[in-house]
Amino acid sequence: MKKALTELISDSIRRCVDKGLLRSRETPPLILESPKEKYHGDYATNIALVMTAREGKPPREVARIIVSQLEDEDGVIEKMEIGGPGFINFYLKEKVWYSVLEEIGRKGEDFGKGKIGEGRRVQVEFISANPTGPLHVGHGRGAAIGDALARILEACDYRVFKEYYINDVGSQMNILGQSVFLRYLHALGKEVEFPDYCYQGDYIAEIAEKAINERGEEYLHYPQEESIQSIASFGANDILRGIQGDLDQFGVHFDGWFSEKELYREEKVPRAIEDLKKKGLVYEKDGALWLKTSHYGDEKDRVLVKANGETTYFASDVAYHKDKLDRGFEVLINIWGADHHGYVPRMKATLMAMGKDEAVLKIVLVQLVSLMRDGKPVAMSTRAGEFTTLRNVVEEVGRDAARFFFLMRRPDSQLDFDLELAKRQSAENPVYYVQYAHARICSIFREALNKGIVLPRFKDIDLHLLNLPEELDLLKHLTAYPEVVEASAITLEPHRIPFYLMELSSLFHSYYNKYRVISSEVELTQARLLLVGAIKGIIKSALDVLGISAPEKM
RNA sequence: GCGCCUGUAGCUCAGCUGGACAGAGCAACGGACUUCUAAUCCGUAGGUUGCAGGUUCGAGUCCUGCCAGGCGCGCCA
Numbered sequence: 001m002k003k004a005l006t007e008l009i010s011d012s013i014r015r016c017v018d019k020g021l022l023r024s025r026e027t028p029p030l031i032l033e034s035p036k037e038k039y040h041g042d043y044a045t046n047i048a049l050v051m052t053a054r055e056g057k058p059p060r061e062v063a064r065i066i067v068s069q070l071e072d073e074d075g076v077i078e079k080m081e082i083g084g085p086g087f088i089n090f091y092l093k094e095k096v097w098y099s100v101l102e103e104i105g106r107k108g109e110d111f112g113k114g115k116i117g118e119g120r121r122v123q124v125e126f127i128s129a130n131p132t133g134p135l136h137v138g139h140g141r142g143a144a145i146g147d148a149l150a151r152i153l154e155a156c157d158y159r160v161f162k163e164y165y166i167n168d169v170g171s172q173m174n175i176l177g178q179s180v181f182l183r184y185l186h187a188l189g190k191e192v193e194f195p196d197y198c199y200q201g202d203y204i205a206e207i208a209e210k211a212i213n214e215r216g217e218e219y220l221h222y223p224q225e226e227s228i229q230s231i232a233s234f235g236a237n238d239i240l241r242g243i244q245g246d247l248d249q250f251g252v253h254f255d256g257w258f259s260e261k262e263l264y265r266e267e268k269v270p271r272a273i274e275d276l277k278k279k280g281l282v283y284e285k286d287g288a289l290w291l292k293t294s295h296y297g298d299e300k301d302r303v304l305v306k307a308n309g310e311t312t313y314f315a316s317d318v319a320y321h322k323d324k325l326d327r328g329f330e331v332l333i334n335i336w337g338a339d340h341h342g343y344v345p346r347m348k349a350t351l352m353a354m355g356k357d358e359a360v361l362k363i364v365l366v367q368l369v370s371l372m373r374d375g376k377p378v379a380m381s382t383r384a385g386e387f388t389t390l391r392n393v394v395e396e397v398g399r400d401a402a403r404f405f406f407l408m409r410r411p412d413s414q415l416d417f418d419l420e421l422a423k424r425q426s427a428e429n430p431v432y433y434v435q436y437a438h439a440r441i442c443s444i445f446r447e448a449l450n451k452g453i454v455l456p457r458f459k460d461i462d463l464h465l466l467n468l469p470e471e472l473d474l475l476k477h478l479t480a481y482p483e484v485v486e487a488s489a490i491t492l493e494p495h496r497i498p499f500y501l502m503e504l505s506s507l508f509h510s511y512y513n514k515y516r517v518i519s520s521e522v523e524l525t526q527a528r529l530l531l532v533g534a535i536k537g538i539i540k541s542a543l544d545v546l547g548i549s550a551p552e553k554m
Numbered sequence: 555g556c557g558c559c560u561g562u563a564g565c566u567c568a569g570c571u572g573g574a575c576a577g578a579g580c581a582a583c584g585g586a587c588u589u590c591u592a593a594u595c596c597g598u599a600g601g602u603u604g605c606a607g608g609u610u611c612g613a614g615u616c617c618u619g620c621c622a623g624g625c626g627c628g629c630c631a
Binding site: 412487512 | 556557558559560561565566567568569570571572573574575576577578579580586589590591592593594595596610611612623624625626627628629630631
């Protein structure tokens, strides 16, 4: 609808220019919005205000000219008004809003799906937590956002690949190996000291137990270095299985798991460096090998290979991102914890060094989560081993509530996650508010079924019976759903969908309390059933895009 | 010291990427269940958008400088 109206206005402006009424050859981008106040119409544009400087005419005059040339061939406009300083307000005919019901009926679950992706291949990389311990709540937020974004992009005709990058190389693996090895020795009755830098959580001892059960005393017989390395992979594998289990329980499923170790095994790191060297972007200084990231906006150059010959973590990342491109992804989306924000410029620079546009790599920074219980912070330091895992949180508050809470806020604002609040099954908890709207509608349909009410074919229903202001308002909101999904995809902001859902649910609950859907008037009942059925469908698909269930009974 | 994010009602947050009088929910107060689920609804009250400037027809939104909170600034991963 919005698009059609935008067309009409553009046509009108073109006509004005042709007729010499206006002189702007280039029209600024046309912005059409839904005014907050109803008496400002269904849609409004500020185009006349924007054009006023170039036209040398007062804005209301420009607006008047545009309105005079507007040809509404399909007869969708009820009236147009020039408001305030020069807004053009459009009031649409009621029939326009009815068409959304037909569209929802026709498209079913595809209603809300857009085309802006044009089939482009996009990779969404998220969580990518080191396999050195279970996932904690912070990872949960990243997981919820990454998964929801993937679903949103899919709904907009992107071909999405969800990937988890496993950081299974480097010193943290070594520390994991040492930590487990020491617990292993301890469990076998040896005297050991457990240093501070080792991972402290109970899960380390549990892995050591498993190692004993599965491998016995095998690790005692190798040289210590070898044992540590080997027990590190044993531990990493075990932890990774745990992470997969946690994610499974949270309803997140990846299309691919990419191992850093594989990058080295396939020599992709040296090859990536070689590639950049050929472009003259790599140089040697102080015995180390550097990438000229500063040529692409980074504050300084970065080391790829240290003076001691070891490659850096950054080098792996360079190779990994090259691999992403080699696999044919056109857009790369990385969901990162905000503590990694300092790496954004160097990663963007890397992509540019590989000859890509900066916009190919989009990085969503997710701010930290503070876990609260009744307003008091819950400690969660990994080191001390007293952290709260994602698993614990999901078990305590449930998958749906956890997801909704993670998705409710803008990624770049810090999140206080209150466990007690998330558990409460009351108005304070918006998850239930939305789900309840869905369940209520399902209940209406059960009642209709009981009473033997049948929905006739769409064209046999008299939609003009839906003429209450509340009904038109609901229809307008339904119409806006595809725009919300699209905006969400463009801005990479999933929180718009929970907010949309809360608004829609609120309108429905009001309507439900004020009027009856099922009444003795058969035709009215049928029309209203059609309306609430459409609402139900949209709540369902919006929840779906968030990875949240839509229960039929509560 | 430098950089990134945040600052909006008592609390938790929206604000459609510059629009009309700044919006919800919670908490507070007062009402609504013989009728499709009261996990709901209706009403009342609540504001100098951190502060000070600037840009323009118009600023919560953009720019500059402060203030406050969070997070980063390794040849660590």
